[in-house]
Amino acid sequence: MMPEPTNKPTTSRATRTNKRNRKKAASSLRSLLLLLICVLVAGIAGWKIVTNFDLVPELSQPKVKVIALHPEVQSKMNTLIRQAKDRGIDVVITSDFRSSAEQDRLYRQGREDPGNIVTNARGGQSYHNYGLAIDFALLDKSGKIVWDMEQDLNDNGRSDWLEVVDLAKTLGFEWGGDWENFRDYPHFQMKFGYSLRQLQQGKAPEGSITEPLEP
Numbered sequence: 001m002m003p004e005p006t007n008k009p010t011t012s013r014a015t016r017t018n019k020r021n022r023k024k025a026a027s028s029l030r031s032l033l034l035l036l037i038c039v040l041v042a043g044i045a046g047w048k049i050v051t052n053f054d055l056v057p058e059l060s061q062p063k064v065k066v067i068a069l070h071p072e073v074q075s076k077m078n079t080l081i082r083q084a085k086d087r088g089i090d091v092v093i094t095s096d097f098r099s100s101a102e103q104d105r106l107y108r109q110g111r112e113d114p115g116n117i118v119t120n121a122r123g124g125q126s127y128h129n130y131g132l133a134i135d136f137a138l139l140d141k142s143g144k145i146v147w148d149m150e151q152d153l154n155d156n157g158r159s160d161w162l163e164v165v166d167l168a169k170t171l172g173f174e175w176g177g178d179w180e181n182f183r184d185y186p187h188f189q190m191k192f193g194y195s196l197r198q199l200q201q202g203k204a205p206e207g208s209i210t211e212p213l214e215p
């Protein structure tokens, strides 16, 4: 009588069970990995959304409307005028804070309205509208306003205009004459790290003179 291979079916069943367990383990490992990737992607996407829409500062900062020149810009402007005067250069400020309505009026000049085009910015698109920019010009010997960048009234062989620009930059101003697309030679501004989009959303640098923004 041939001995029955009693063990064989048992072994085979055990192997099947092992295989099933291994499959189960692999599948739960895959699920776990998938879950991890999902969490990672969602996290990155969420962070992108938050940073793109500046949701974090918006939640903590009430929306405001700026109504005057920023005090620090004002004080640096006064220093600039004084420092230029010490060098024999008479600086005049031709524009500082402009409301969005004033900016719109200025934008229409040379377009729908008579005159020369003086700006490419509509209301809300200029740092002037947030009290962070000033425009300057020089006075000639007769006290007349001039936009002559060659003028050298203190006779030191350097353009008075560019001397003022150097002083302003040292005080922390950004000069419109350095811009790539539209060079704005009489223009100085301080951003305090704020983009135009943030300012348009009703945010303002600390110290700004503001009133609450109507919804």
Ligand SMILES: [Zn+2]
Pocket (backbone or CB within 6 Å): 128, 133, 134, 135, 184, 186, 187, 188
């Ligand atoms: Zn300007």
